[in-house]
Amino acid sequence: MAPLTTSARQNLTATIVMLCFAIIMVLTRFSIKLVYRQGFYGPDWFCLMSTAFFTVYCALIINFIFNVSEAHAFDLDIRLGITEMMNILKLSYSTEILFTFGITSVKLSILWFYYNLFSVNPRLRMVIKAVAVTCLIWFLVAIFVIVFQCNPIRAYWEHFALQPWCLESPRVLLGYELTNLFLDVAILCIPAGVVLQLHLQTSKKVTILGIFLLGALVCIASIIRLTAIWNPPDIIQGFNFSFTFIWSTVQLGLAIVCSCLPTFGPLLPLLSKPFPSIRSWYESLKQRFSTSSGLNKTSKASSADRPWARIGGGQHNLTSRTWAEGENNDGSEVALEPMPQRRILVSHDIDIS
Template sequence: MNITAEQAARSHETRSDLMLGVSVALMAVGSLLVAGRLYCRRLIRSTGLDDISAVLALAFLIACGASIADMTRHGLGRHDWTLSLDQIVLYGRCFWLSVLFYTISLSFCKITFLLQYLRIMNVSRMRWVYIGSIVFLSIWSAITIVGICTLCIPLEAFWDPRIKGRCFKDQTLMWYINGIMHIVVDFAIIVMPLPIVWKLKLPLSQKLWLSGIFGLGFFTIAISILRLQWLTPEKDFTWWNVTAASWSLAELVSGIACSCLSTFKPLLKKVNGWVPTLRSGESTHILHGIATDDSDRIAVVELEDAPYGSRLQIPNSAHAFGTETSITASKGVYEAERKLRKSSKSSINKNEP
């Protein structure tokens, strides 16, 4: 292979170690986030399908990161004119695997959000919106995966130029369509619960806090938009792809972070004491759920004199989902409680001889 004097002068350059370090660091961050989520679920003795989906998102994140890390052994971070044909073939195969695992992990990140909505907010009208969104996202992801698996026929022609095959010509267009679709879906997922949150009879500060938790997804959207500029490959692909691969892993970790951080309140209680905790056996008024009637009217479900850690039993006539995160009752609840106690004391005093 003939190379220019400029290429010869740059042949020693490498970003492989940088890419390897970024991959390991982001996989570690993702693992810690999901481990924290599972630990918090264990503290409240409650797990659900959203937790399983988060674990699957992490599993395919690690698979994607491992594929990218393996690509550094075959030329990622080096200039393509320094690589042999065998190295390019091995690099191409790892690249295809990373794209496949990235797509699956990203889909599970979004499904985790939707399953979490089903878990903590049960408004009959929105319930079907969440379920429909999960079905749509699953179908779209399946179509994308089929497309990735049929980029070339036979598939080996995608990474081995020595194999003749028929390949999809507009692959870059396919990546752009998929990327834009995921941005649109992300935006829809973020705004879905906001109308319900703002209908809750809660102080403004708590509404803003809940909206902020859901709004963390805008950070993922920002990364996805930035990543779009790296979807058009350059000629020196193995050198250029370091930035694109880094943004892809960052996007996955951001999605996992946004879906996990909202579950960390029990951990804050236990470790840092940022939220007041209750010792076993004490009693309080704790809001554990949101119930709705057939008219989709949101109602506060309150459990009086409940020992810490007990579960709320919802009447079968109400559509309800229990939440693992208690929401502080509004001022009116405590006013009613004080009046009730004052009335009880007055009755006792009257009955005393």
């Protein structure tokens, strides 16, 4: 067997490393769910779906390097022969479609996770829904453009030298990647705005933001990919095919990894000694999520259905223990609601002078 070219070795290394890393993270995510007897929900299934697309994506690259390419290369070079060019363009066409399905599944997984986490905030829920709808529209437009960028479709790999047949790939990929980067930045800003409004010490805010903003690694990979796609003044000659593929693989792999990291909360107590602030953040976030879930369930009941008691007035109509037990309330009326487990009820004292 002929030795692998430099581009083939680089792409093979990136593919194997990112595929193994992504699979380990996803298996860890599902193992935690099983060990702690937690159910599997929408974010988990979308993450698993994206991993399936990524696995097929990587399998096509590995198969091309060892079984399809006669030169065991990964270069868009006419000197390798027409057959080699056609095969690598077929690979490019199929992996672009798989990449779009995979990256969209990751985005929806993260947005669904945010929706569950911040469901107590109606305005933030609307923002998350708007971003999710934008992602779906982007997906439909991107798939349409990728599939029908040549007419007929087979012209993508059969008549690549004829400009009237196809759109210029660098221009298509530039628009694709710029809009993809815009959506990634929008998704990153969702938790950042919430964290900045919390009344916490600066060090704790930095810690929390650091965990959420790990997704910025995906944006960095996207920016590096853009530099390979768009290289003026001659964008056709400056298009770095192999380098673009490497960072496409890294980008999708990192997206899957970053979507799994926020679900590793049960592992954080193991780091409590070296990183106590991380554990305290996880505990507060877990309580916040439980509180939001309880509020959503009880907010649907009308005020007429809520039990009331006159504290200090002698009459009590209690359906559950309340925060007012044992306190001196001077006969004020307090709404009593069933208290879900692990729910926090905060009272505020207002002094009107």
